[in-house]
Amino acid sequence: MTPHAANQSLADARPYPVWQEARVDTPVAPRLTGDVSCDLAIVGGGFLGLWTALLARQRSPDATIVVLEAGQCGGEASGRNGGFCAPSISHGVANALKRWPGEAEQLVRLGRENLDAFEQDLQHYAMDVSFERKGKLNVAHQPWQVEGLRSMQRNYARFGIACEYLEGEALKSYLDSPDYVAGVFEPNYALLNPVKMVAELRRVCLAQGVQLFEHSPVSALRQDGIAQVLETGLGTVKAARVALATNIAPPLLGSLKSKVIPIYDYALATQPLDDAQLRAIGWVGRYGIADSGNQFHYLRKTEDNRILWGGYDAIYHFGSRRDEALTQRPDSFATLARQFQSAFPALADVRFTHAWGGIIDTSARTTMFCGTSPNGHVAYAQGFTGQGVSASRFAALTLLDLLEGKPTERTKLAMTSTAPFPFPPEPLRYAGVSLAQRSLAREDLTGHRDWLLKGFDALGIGFDS
Numbered sequence: 334m335t336p337h338a339a340n341q342s343l344a345d346a347r348p349y350p351v352w353q354e355a356r357v358d359t360p361v362a363p364r365l366t367g368d369v370s371c372d373l374a375i376v377g378g379g380f381l382g383l384w385t386a387l388l389a390r391q392r393s394p395d396a397t398i399v400v401l402e403a404g405q406c407g408g409e410a411s412g413r414n415g416g417f418c419a420p421s422i423s424h425g426v427a428n429a430l431k432r433w434p435g436e437a438e439q440l441v442r443l444g445r446e447n448l449d450a451f452e453q454d455l456q457h458y459a460m461d462v463s464f465e466r467k468g469k470l471n472v473a474h475q476p477w478q479v480e481g482l483r484s485m486q487r488n489y490a491r492f493g494i495a496c497e498y499l500e501g502e503a504l505k506s507y508l509d510s511p512d513y514v515a516g517v518f519e520p521n522y523a524l525l526n527p528v529k530m531v532a533e534l535r536r537v538c539l540a541q542g543v544q545l546f547e548h549s550p551v552s553a554l555r556q557d558g559i560a561q562v563l564e565t566g567l568g569t570v571k572a573a574r575v576a577l578a579t580n581i582a583p584p585l586l587g588s589l590k591s592k593v594i595p596i597y598d599y600a601l602a603t604q605p606l607d608d609a610q611l612r613a614i615g616w617v618g619r620y621g622i623a624d625s626g627n628q629f630h631y632l633r634k635t636e637d638n639r640i641l642w643g644g645y646d647a648i649y650h651f652g653s654r655r656d657e658a659l660t661q662r663p664d665s666f667a668t669l670a671r672q673f674q675s676a677f678p679a680l681a682d683v684r685f686t687h688a689w690g691g692i693i694d695t696s697a698r699t700t701m702f703c704g705t706s707p708n709g710h711v712a713y714a715q716g717f718t719g720q721g722v723s724a725s726r727f728a729a730l731t732l733l734d735l736l737e738g739k740p741t742e743r744t745k746l747a748m749t750s751t752a753p754f755p756f757p758p759e760p761l762r763y764a765g766v767s768l769a770q771r772s773l774a775r776e777d778l779t780g781h782r783d784w785l786l787k788g789f790d791a792l793g794i795g796f797d798s
C-alpha cells in the first residue's frame with residue numbers, strides 16, 4: 334500500500350477511541366468543594382480506582398469511601414485500551430517463568446482465578462460490558478517466531494492450560510492472512526468493551542454509596558496526625574487510608590517517580606464489516622488475536638464487527654513528556670494502516686473510522702507492582718504495561734490487603750511486593766529506551782537477541798511486551 338493510499342483510508346478517521354460511540358452520557362459527578370472526611374480515599378477513577386472502591390465496599394459495607402478523579406472516569410488508559418481481558422496477572426506465562434520462576438505456578442493460578450472472579454463480579458452486579466470469553470489466537474509473522482509459539486505451547490502444557498497449535502489449513506480456519514505462518518489458539522481469554530466497563534463500575538460504585546468527585550485533581554498528599562490529607566484546588570479530603578490509582582500521571586509519592594515511564598500506543602478501528610468480508614479473512618469467531626514479536630499488533634472485533642487494529646509503534650518522548658496532543662500521531666496511524674493492508678489484502682478497500690492513542694504505564698519488568706508509604710496508610714499499584722484490564726482487579730484486592738495491614742498470598746508475592754528496576758534520569762533514560770527499542774526492532778526482523786537485550790535479561794529488565 335502506498336503512503337497516499339494509507340492516508341486516504343484514514344481520511345475520515347475520528348480522533349477518539351471507537352468505544353466512545355457506545356458511551357451512554359451519564360451526568361458528570363460533582364467537583365470536590367469544601368472539606369470531606371472518610372475511611373478510604375481513592376485517587377484515580379480508572380479501572381484500578383473503581384475496582385478498589387467496589388471491592389472495598391464488598392469488604393466494609395459501612396465504610397465511607399471517596400473517589401477523586403482529575404478528569405472524568407475512564408478518560409485515560411481505561412477508556413482507550415483494546416479490551417483484552419487476560420487470564421493472567423503476570424503479563425503471560427512466559428513472563429512469569431522468566432522473572433519469577435519460583436512463584437510462576439502460583440501466578441498462573443492466581444491469574445486464572447482472577448479472571449473467573451472478574452466474570453462472577455460482572456454477573457453478580459449485572460454489569461453489561463460486552464464480555465465475551467471466546468479465546469485468543471496468537472500468531473507468528475516471521476518463521477523464527479514459530480519457536481516462540483512452540484515454547485508457549487510447552488509452557489501451557491506444563492501448567493495444564495488448554496491450547497492448540499495451528500498451521501496451514503488449520504490456521505486458515507481461524508485466520509487467513511498471507512502475513513502469518515503459524516498460530517496457537519487458547520480458549521480461555523476474554524474481551525470486553527472498556528468504556529462500558531468503566532461506566533458499569535462507576536454505576537455500581539455510585540449505587541453502593543461510594544462518593545465520586547470528578548474534575549477534582551489531587552495536587553498534594555500530606556499527613557495530619559494519623560490522618561492523610563488530599564488537597565484539590567477547591568477542597569480537601571481527610572482519610573484514614575488512601576489508595577493511589579493514578580497510573581502514569583505524575584505520582585503523589587516521590588518514591589514512585591522513576592518506576593514507570595509513559596509509552597504511547599496507537600490503535601485504529603475499521604468501518605463495520607459484513608459476514609462476507611470477515612469470511613474472506615477466515616475470521617469467523619469472536620476471539621481476539623495478537624501477533625508475536627516485540628513490536629506486536631493486537632486485533633479484535635467490536636460489537637458491530639469493526640476490526641480494532643492496534644500496537645506496533647511504542648513511542649517514548651524525552652523527559653517522559655505527557656500531552657493529550659501526543660495521542661494523535663499520523664505517522665503511527667499510517668504505519669498501522671499499511672500493515673493492516675499487508676495482513677488483509679482482501680480488505681484493501683476498507684476505511685478506518687477511528688484513530689487514537691493512549692499511554693501505557695511501562696515498568697521495566699512489564700508487570701504491576703504494589704507498595705505502601707512507610708506508615709502503611711497509603712498504598713499504590715501501577716506498572717501494568719499494557720495488561721491492566723483484568724490485572725487491575727487483582728491489584729485492587731492487593732491494595733486493600735496492604736491497607737488492612739494483613740499479609741495475604743497476594744501481598745507476599747515477589748511480583749507485587751518488590752519494586753521494578755528504576756529508570757535512570759534523562760538524558761540516560763531517553764538514550765536507554767531508544768537503544769533498547771532499536772535492538773528489539775532488530776530482533777523482530779532477524780530473531781537475534783543482541784548483547785544489550787541479553788544484558789537487560791540478566792538484570793531482570795525488559796521492554797518486551
Ligand SMILES: Cc1cc2nc3c(=O)[nH]c(=O)nc-3n(C[C@H](O)[C@H](O)[C@H](O)COP(=O)(O)OP(=O)(O)OC[C@H]3O[C@@H](n4cnc5c(N)ncnc54)[C@H](O)[C@@H]3O)c2cc1C
Pocket residue numbers: 376377378379380381382401402403404405406407408409410411412413414415416417418419549550551552578579580581582583598599600631690691692693717718719720721722723724725
Ligand atoms: C492504547 C492502549 C491499549 C491497551 N490495551 C490493553 C488491553 O487490550 N488489555 C489490557 O489488559 N490492558 C490494555 N491496556 C492497559 C490498560 O488500559 C491499563 O493498564 C489500565 O487501564 C490501567 O488502569 P488504571 O486505573 O491504573 O489507569 P487509568 O485508566 O489511567 O486511570 C488513572 C486515573 O487517575 C486519574 N488521576 C491521575 N492523577 C490524578 C490526581 N492527581 N488526582 C486525581 N486523579 C488523578 C487519571 O485522570 C485517570 O483517570 C492498554 C492501554 C492503552 C493506552
